[in-house]
Amino acid sequence: MLHTEFFYLAILTLTFSSLLVILLTYLIIRKAFDIRKRRTIETYKQRYNSVIFKLLTDGGYSRELNPQNNHQLKAIEEMLSRYANVLEGEQEKKALSALASLYLKNYYRKRLKSKRWSRRMNVLYHIENFHIKPLLEDVYKMVKKRGLSYEETVHILRILASFQFEDILGLLTKDFSTLSEFEYRSIVIR
Template sequence: MLHTELFYLGILTLTFSGLLLILLAYLIIRKAFVIRNRRTIDTYKQRYNSVIFKLLTDGGYSRELNPQNNHQLKAIEEMLSSYANVLEGEQEKKALSELASLYLKDYYRKRLKSEKWSRRMNVLYHIEDFHIKPLLEDVYKMVKKKGLSYEETVHILRILASFQFEDILGLLTKDFSTLSEFEYRSIVIRLEQKEMDQFVLSFHKLQTALQMALLDVLSIKKELSYQYFIEKVFLDYTGEIKLRALKALAGIGVVKDIALYLDLMHSDKWQERMLAAKLIGSLKEEKGIPRLMELLHDRSWWVRHQAGQSISQFSNGKEILTRILETTKDPFAKDMAWEWIHKGV
């Protein structure tokens, strides 16, 4: 009995050892292929380096750059990707986009249909980075397919926005109306004014998350041309949308009538007091200084912090903060005044 058990145990051990050896051999062979492919790609990169640099700086085309296999295409992709991270001139960026469209368009078109999620995502990132607009239709068709991951869907919508796709408004309000505010913001921020106008004109029809994202984007971009629109939203809406509009106005730093916003510094809502204080600081409206000094004693830390920052934005801000530091008996106001006096020192 013991002899039989030892026999089977020996067979099991040999089998397990054999499998480990096979796995080890597979990993060694695979690693060898990876190293060989890497060396091949690096060789092509060295060969193409001066050619691609010349094309990016001088424009035009070259017969020396004529990729025939995936290794050569991968070398071109990696080189263009490295240049995309450092190029700043519009002419150079345009040349890079044209090169990518010429040499990688068909390669990417095939890979967009790959069954591998990672391969499709990688291609989407490159299409956006290289701004390969000739693939716009392919990307649009892709977003209509069922079974796409959430990450793919959002990234495709970002690409369509970057390409100023004419029906991006319809896609976001009909087909993809349940995205998060963060995702909407990452899409809308890529739009230029013509496309942005569509969202502004349709503001009252947009879902709440998209409305808030749009207001945040206008604030980030500091679009003065939308000041009247944002003030109207502030007057017509309530709740979070009203607050976002106020935040956008504070970001832009321009309003038609300051009196309305001075009154907000006495609001029962700490969010409104904070944003009103931010707006007064952006405008450097001296009429608001007495109230800002009072808000430095507010019960809300956020309001006190913003009041201190706003006071510091005035030319005599440090003098005002120093006076508060020396005269107030409120320890919280003292701390906040001291913080903004020494901020950046």
């Protein structure tokens, strides 16, 4: 009787230990991939830094900045996001918006259709931050969809208001009349 209990306990312990080792191996491999991805993005950021700075100050287009994959697009996005936080002049902000529209518009259009809520929300924040006006129609189409979260809906309305969308008041009074007073203020102030 005691031997069978020890046997089952040993099997249970061995199974549990094996599961922990498998989980640890998976996490180590995943972390290695994440580190490699981060290094690749940082390399692209170093390569593109001077080019993006020149484009923001002088304007125009550069053949050096021709993203071919998601890592390059992510590097450009991070660089533009960093510049968006520190730029003050109207001319520089317009150049940043034009650059973001040129390089990130199609990438963001695709990610707006993602099934993952976090990806859609991140794209909405970047569209607002970079002021990517060519995506206004895509954002407007999103607000008409069913199944959006409350946060997505409010953020889409904020974006439409900041882009001075012509029918924002009609949307607020007809379709979204149940928002809180705080949300109305944050939308209309824009």
